[in-house]
Amino acid sequence: MVKTFIRTAxxxxxxxLFSCSRPAPLDKAGMxxxxxxxxxxxxxxxxxxxxxxxxxxxxxxLLVLQELSKNxxxxxxTVDTLQKKYASQYYFLLSFSKEGKEAIRQLGDxxxxxxxxxxxxxxxNEYVNITTASNDTVQLSDYAFQQTYGLSxxxxxxxxxxxxxIKTASSFHVNxxxxxxxxxxxxxxxxxxxxxxxxxxxxxxxxxxxxAK
Numbered sequence: 001m002v003k004t005f006i007r008t009a010x011x012x013x014x015x016x017l018f019s020c021s022r023p024a025p026l027d028k029a030g031m032x033x034x035x036x037x038x039x040x041x042x043x044x045x046x047x048x049x050x051x052x053x054x055x056x057x058x059x060x061x062l063l064v065l066q067e068l069s070k071n072x073x074x075x076x077x078t079v080d081t082l083q084k085k086y087a088s089q090y091y092f093l094l095s096f097s098k099e100g101k102e103a104i105r106q107l108g109d110x111x112x113x114x115x116x117x118x119x120x121x122x123x124x125n126e127y128v129n130i131t132t133a134s135n136d137t138v139q140l141s142d143y144a145f146q147q148t149y150g151l152s153x154x155x156x157x158x159x160x161x162x163x164x165x166i167k168t169a170s171s172f173h174v175n176x177x178x179x180x181x182x183x184x185x186x187x188x189x190x191x192x193x194x195x196x197x198x199x200x201x202x203x204x205x206x207x208x209x210x211x212a213k
Contacts, residue, residue, distance in 0.1 A: 025202035031062060034199065041194050048183035051103050054095040054154070055174055055188045060086035061201035068207060079203060089141060089160040090167075090195075092174060094128070096120075096181060097154035103181060104155055116180050120155060121145045127179040130161055132169035138162065167192065 026034060035042045035056060043056040064082040096103035104116040119127075124145070130138040142160045146152075159174075166172055173187045 023199040025200045025205070027202060027206060028062075028065065031059070031199070031201050035059075040197075041191065042198070044188045046186050046188075048186065049181065050098055051181045051183050052095075052097045052154075053176065053183065053186055054093075054097075055176075056093045056095075057190060057195060057198075058091040058093050058158070059198055059201065060089070060091065061203060063091060065201060065203055065206060068203070069210070079207075088163055090163050092159045092161075094157045094159055094176070095154040100153050102148065102152055102155045112180075119180050120157060121147070124157060124159075124179065127177040128159060129175050130166060130172050131175060132166065132172045134169060136165065136169070138165045138172075 034040060035058075037043075043054070045052060045054045047053070060083065063086050064079065067082055068079065098106040104113050104120065107113055107116065124143055125140045128140055128143070132138065138161050140159060141162050144158045146156045146158070148155075169192060171189060171191045173189050176186045176188075178184055
């Protein structure tokens, strides 16, 4: 009886410790704040030749939520399907800005603007890759340039890399080669433990709140 009581108490303590060590799921604003906090090393920035270069890790759950927001009545099956769709990739948001505006519109020359527009839209796979701590090189699997027609504070690209080639590495660098902004090459380091520590996004609760509005 005493041994059983002690064993039950031990299990209870472990359960409490485990639950306390797991962060609570976040809403969208909470997730954005978590990603932007400098001590989490998930959003990084550099300035070269007057061009601000930013790179943010984007959890798959944020992309799932973004796609669900287009659906007026998302079902659980839809959520599961989208989670599987995005689970195979690591995503990053790459941005280029100058003086708080889209970088390609601050180059002062239409021919340069046209050239950089073509580069960002169609050729960035030539300039971006990942190298892991074990010196493996991982190429972009896909990317999307977000054309905002001068209405944004930066030119942004969503980058996708195959997750299976990265997640086993303790750390990795995202390399941005010179692509036409005269910034030279830049690299940003990410640690897998920082990515693993990202709390979950409370997708179902967010959906319920949106539906109730």
